[in-house]
Amino acid sequence: MDILKRAGLKLLAGSAIPPAWLYPSPPPVNLRTARKGRLHIEIVSHCWQYSRLLAYQLTSLIQHPVNDAKITMTVYYGYADKATVNLLDFIAEHQPNNITWNWQALPPERLFRRSIGRNLAARQSQADWLWFTDCDMTFQANCLDSLNLALQGRQDALVYPRTESKTDVYTDTDVVQQNAIETPQLLYVDPQAFKPWPVTRATGPLQITHGDVARSVGYCDAVSFYQQASTHWQKAVEDRMFRYLLGTQGAAIDVEGVCRIQHAVKGRYREGSKASGLRQKIRALQHRMRS
Numbered sequence: 594m595d596i597l598k599r600a601g602l603k604l605l606a607g608s609a610i611p612p613a614w615l616y617p618s619p620p621p622v623n624l625r626t627a628r629k630g631r632l633h634i635e636i637v638s639h640c641w642q643y644s645r646l647l648a649y650q651l652t653s654l655i656q657h658p659v660n661d662a663k664i665t666m667t668v669y670y671g672y673a674d675k676a677t678v679n680l681l682d683f684i685a686e687h688q689p690n691n692i693t694w695n696w697q698a699l700p701p702e703r704l705f706r707r708s709i710g711r712n713l714a715a716r717q718s719q720a721d722w723l724w725f726t727d728c729d730m731t732f733q734a735n736c737l738d739s740l741n742l743a744l745q746g747r748q749d750a751l752v753y754p755r756t757e758s759k760t761d762v763y764t765d766t767d768v769v770q771q772n773a774i775e776t777p778q779l780l781y782v783d784p785q786a787f788k789p790w791p792v793t794r795a796t797g798p799l800q801i802t803h804g805d806v807a808r809s810v811g812y813c814d815a816v817s818f819y820q821q822a823s824t825h826w827q828k829a830v831e832d833r834m835f836r837y838l839l840g841t842q843g844a845a846i847d848v849e850g851v852c853r854i855q856h857a858v859k860g861r862y863r864e865g866s867k868a869s870g871l872r873q874k875i876r877a878l879q880h881r882m883r884s
Contacts, residue, residue, distance in 0.1 A: 598818050603830065606837040616815040619806045619839055625748040626805055628721045632741050633804075635665040635695075635720035639707050640728045641826060644676035645774040649854055651684045652779040653731035657850070659691040662741035665720060667695040668728075669710035676773045683777030702822035708813045708831040709820055715807035716814070723807050727798040727829075729854045733758075733784060736850030740801075743846040750806045750839045753795035754848040758787035762855035769856040787852045795843030797832035798853065802839075810838060 605615075612618070640647045647668070654666060670677045681696050703709045711725050722744055744752070760768045760782070768782060792799060812835060813819040819831045836842055 595818075599830065602816065602818060602834055606833045612838050612840060616838055617810055619750050620809050622748050624805070625750075625803050626721070627746045627748050629745050631661060631663060632721045632744055633663045633665070633719065634722050634724060634737065634740065634744075635667055635714065635718050635804075636724045636726060636732075637667045637669075637711055637714040638726050638728050638730075639669045639704070639710055640674070640677050641671060641704055642674055642677075643728050643772050644674070644680045645769055645772055645780070646854060646856065647677060647728040648680055648684075648774050648778065648780045649768075649782060650728050650731050651680075652781060653733060653736075653852075654692055655684075655687050655689050655779060656781060657732065657734050657736065658689065659737045661738045663691055663693075664737055665693045665695050665718075667697060667714055669697050669699050669704060669714075671701050671704045672698055673701060676775070680774060680777045700822075702824060705823040705825060706819065706821065706827045707829045708835075709822070711812035712814050712820060715802070715810075715812045718804060718807060721804045723802045723804060725797070725800040725802065725812065725832075729856060730798050731782065731852045731854060733782075733787070733850030733852045736848060736852075739847070739849040743848055744801075747846075748803065749841075749844045750803055751795050751836065751841050751843040752801045752846045753792055753799040753843040754801075754851040755792060755845040756789050756848075757792055757799065757851045757853055758789045759853045759855050760786045761788070763857055767857060768854050772856070782852070782854065784852075792845070793842075795832075795836060795841075797829055799851070800832060800835065800843070801846075806839065813838065 638650065668681065670681065672678060685694055699710060715723060768786060813831050816834055819834065
């Protein structure tokens with residue numbers, strides 16, 4: 594039944610049916626605040642058994658000072674993921690200027706569906722803008738200050754970086770060989786490891802949403818299927834529905850230093866299983882085709 598529901602929602606999100614016929618609409622443009630100056634931007638990330646990637650992400654905020662914006666870094670995680678718990682305790686000892694850490698533990702069954710945490714953040718946030726991302730994204734030099742500049746006075750429901758840079762993957766020089774980090778520490782990436790790629794729409798880790806829109810409609814809040822708890826990690830496909838509900842693929846903006854660490858081994862799947870091996874082969878083939 595879940596497979597049928599997921600397929601039906603995917604078809605709906607790609608259809609010409611106006612979302613207003615079925616779901617609440619975001620506030621119109623004239624009711625969205627056009628804020629300028631030092632913006633409050635909340636970054637929302639999830640981590641389940643990806644503590645190494647999260648270490649790179651949080652280190653990038655410590656490594657590259659933010660001067661022009663106020664940043665809240667929200668991470669949803671689970672207490673059972675001890676490596677991530679230890680990492681967050683370690684990171685909390687660092688207090689970079691203009692960064693507020695916001696660690697939010699969820700029961701596993703609620704953490705396992707990414708849209709639940711995103712919806713909680715959307716409804717509760719006081720930020721001017723929210724950046725829904727994943728823990729493989731890092732914020733390199735001038736990323737968040739250039740984002741603050743690009744968002745000045747904008748009232749779009751959804752925007753995304755025009756370009757993101759990625760590390761290589763499926764090679765002997767992959768940045769990530771293991772998902773867990775045994776000893777909490779700051780991890781840095783050589784900027785030369787990232788190669789630029791064009792972005793055509795606001796995909797899952799690149800969804801930057803106006804705060805008034807987020808507080809009004811949440812993140813797929815009205816789609817009950819995407820707010821159901823789960824006994825295992827659910828593939829994160831709800832970003833397609835989110836764009837549908839907002840009635841836009843997003844507007845491209847110029848942001849520097851948007852850099853993603855690509856990784857071959859998925860921590861949420863059982864290592865060494867046949868399914869895990871098949872997924873890795875498929876991803877390798879997809880990567881070669883894109884390249």
